[in-house]
Amino acid sequence: MPHTDSTRWTVLLPVKPFALGKSRLAIWAGASRAEWARAFYLDTLDAISHTPLVRQVIVVTADSEAHVLAARAGAKVADDTPVRGLNAAVHRGAAHAAISATAGPVAVLTADLPALRSEELMRVLTDARHHPRAFLTDHTGSGTTILTASTPRMLLPRFEGASRTQHAVTGAHELIIANVPGARLDVDTPMDLGAALSLGVGPYSTALRSNMRELPLTSRVCQTSGSGP
Numbered sequence: 001m002p003h004t005d006s007t008r009w010t011v012l013l014p015v016k017p018f019a020l021g022k023s024r025l026a027i028w029a030g031a032s033r034a035e036w037a038r039a040f041y042l043d044t045l046d047a048i049s050h051t052p053l054v055r056q057v058i059v060v061t062a063d064s065e066a067h068v069l070a071a072r073a074g075a076k077v078a079d080d081t082p083v084r085g086l087n088a089a090v091h092r093g094a095a096h097a098a099i100s101a102t103a104g105p106v107a108v109l110t111a112d113l114p115a116l117r118s119e120e121l122m123r124v125l126t127d128a129r130h131h132p133r134a135f136l137t138d139h140t141g142s143g144t145t146i147l148t149a150s151t152p153r154m155l156l157p158r159f160e161g162a163s164r165t166q167h168a169v170t171g172a173h174e175l176i177i178a179n180v181p182g183a184r185l186d187v188d189t190p191m192d193l194g195a196a197l198s199l200g201v202g203p204y205s206t207a208l209r210s211n212m213r214e215l216p217l218t219s220r221v222c223q224t225s226g227s228g229p
Contacts, residue, residue, distance in 0.1 A: 007053075007104065007105075007129070008053055008054065008055035008104055009053055009054050009055060009104060009105050009106065009107050009125055009148075010054075010055060010056050010057075010058060010097045010100070010104060010105070010106045010107070010152070011048050011054050011056070011057045011058070011106075011107050011108075011109060012058050012060060012090060012093035012094065012097065012106065012107070012108045012109070013041075013044065013045060013048065013057060013058070013059045013060065013075070013093075013108075013109055013111050014060045014061070014080070014086055014089035014090055014093060014108070014110075014111065015041050015059055015060065015061035015063060015066045015080075015111045016037070016061075016063075016083070016086075016111075017061070017062055017063040017066075017083065018034040018035075018037045018038050018041075018063055018065065018066065019034050019063075020083075021033070021034065021037030021112075022034075022036055022037045022040075022112070022187075022188070025187075025188070025189065025190060025193065032208075035208060036187075036193070036205070036208060037112070038065070038066075038069075038204070039114065039202075039204040039205040039207070039208050040111060040112040040113070040114045040187055040204075040205065041066065041069075041111045041112075042069060042073075042202070042204040043113070043114040043115075043116070043201060043202025043203065043204045043205050044109060044110075044111050044112065044113045044114065044116055044202075045057065045059070045069075045070070045073055045075065045111075046073070046202055046203070046204070047113070047116040047117060047118050047121060047182075047202065048109065048116075048118075048121065049073055049074065049075070050118045051118040051121045051122055051125070052118075052122065053121075053122055053125045053126070054121075054125075055104065056075075056076060056100075057070075057073075057074075057075040057076065058075065058076045058077070058078055058093050058096055058097055059075050059076070059077050059078070060077075060078045060079075060080050060089045060090070060092055060093040060096070061077070061078075061079075061080050061089075062079065062080040062081040062082070062083050076096070078092050078093050078095075078096040079092075080092055085160065086110075086157070086159040086160055087157045087158065087159055087160065090108050090147075090155060090157040090159065091155075091157070093108070094106065094152035094153065094155050095152070097152040098151075098152040098153060105125075105128075105129060105148060105149065105150055105151070106148065106149050106150075106151065106152045106155060107124075107125060107128065107146060107147065107148040107149075108146065108147045108148075108155065108157060108159075109121075109145065109146050110144075110145050110146075110159075110186050112186045112187045112188070113145060113182060113183065113185065113186055113187075114187060114196050114201040114202050114204075114205040115181065115182035115185050115196040115199040115200060115201050115202075116182040116183055116202075117182050117183075120180040120181075120182050120183040121146075121183060123177055123180060124136055124146055124148075124175060124177060124180060124183055125148070127175050127177055128146075128148040128175060131148070131172075131173040131175075132149065132150050132154060132173075133147075133148065133149045133150070133154055133155070133156065133167075133170075133171060133172040133173065134147075134148045134149075134172055134173040134174070134175050135147045135148070135163075135164070135167040135168075135172045135173075135174060135175065136174075136175045136177070136180070136183060136184065137164045137174060137184065138164075138184050138185070138186050139181070139184045139185045139186070139192075139195070141164065142162050142163075142164050142165075143159075143162075143163050143164060143186065144158075144159060144163040144164055144167055145183060145184055145185075145186050146175075146183060147159070147167060147172070156170050156172075158170060181199055182196075182199055185199065197209060
C-alpha cells in the first residue's frame with residue numbers, strides 16, 4: 001500500500017550549535033568535538049532523509065552552518081534563537097510543523113545518532129504509528145532518542161535528564177523493538193563513540209574517523225530492558 005501524506009512522518013531534528021555540542025567528548029576530541037557534532041548531525045539527517053516513511057524533515061537550530069547544511073539536504077529549517085534547550089527547540093519545531101495542514105504524525109530524533117540506519121527508523125516509525133505518543137529508550141536505559149506523536153501538539157517533550165521516566169509518566173508508550181541499536185545509540189562520550197564505530201557509522205563520521213590518530217575506547221552497546229534479544 002502506498003504511503004500518503006497523512007501516513008508519512010514529519011521529523012523534527014533539534015540541533016545545538018556545533019560549538020556548544022558534545023562537551024563530554026572534549027576529554028578525548030579536544031577542539032575537534034565541534035566537527036564530531038557536525039558529523040553526527042549530518043549522518044543522522046542522512047539516515048532520516050533516506051527513510052521512505054518520512055515526508056519532510058524540519059531542522060530546528062540557531063547554528064547558521066546547520067541551517068545551510070539542512071537546506072542542501074532538502075530539509076526545512078526552524079530558527080531556534082535564542083537557544084533555550086532541547087525541549088524548547090522541540091516546541092518550536094512542533095509549532096512550525098503544525099502550520100502544515102498535512103503534517104501527519106510527527107517524530108523527534110536527537111541529532112547524535114551516527115550509527116542510525118534508515119531501516120531501523122522505518123521499524124520504529126511503523127510501530128509508533130499504533131500509539132498516540134511513543135518513545136524509544138536510549139542505550140543507557142535512562143534517556144530517549146526518539147519521541148513520536150500523532151500530531152505536533154501532542155509531543156509533550158521531556159528530554160534531558162531521566163527522560164525515559166518522564167516520557168512514561170506523561171503517558172507515552174515505550175516502544176519495545178529488537179535489533180535497532182543505531183536508533184538507540186546517542187553519542188555523548190568517547191565510549192559511546194567507540195560503540196558507534198563498532199556498529200558502523202555514516203559517511204560523515206567515517207570520514208572523520210579516517211583522520212583520527214587513536215580510536216576511543218570501545219564498549220558493548222548496552223541493551224535496555226525494552227531492546228529485545
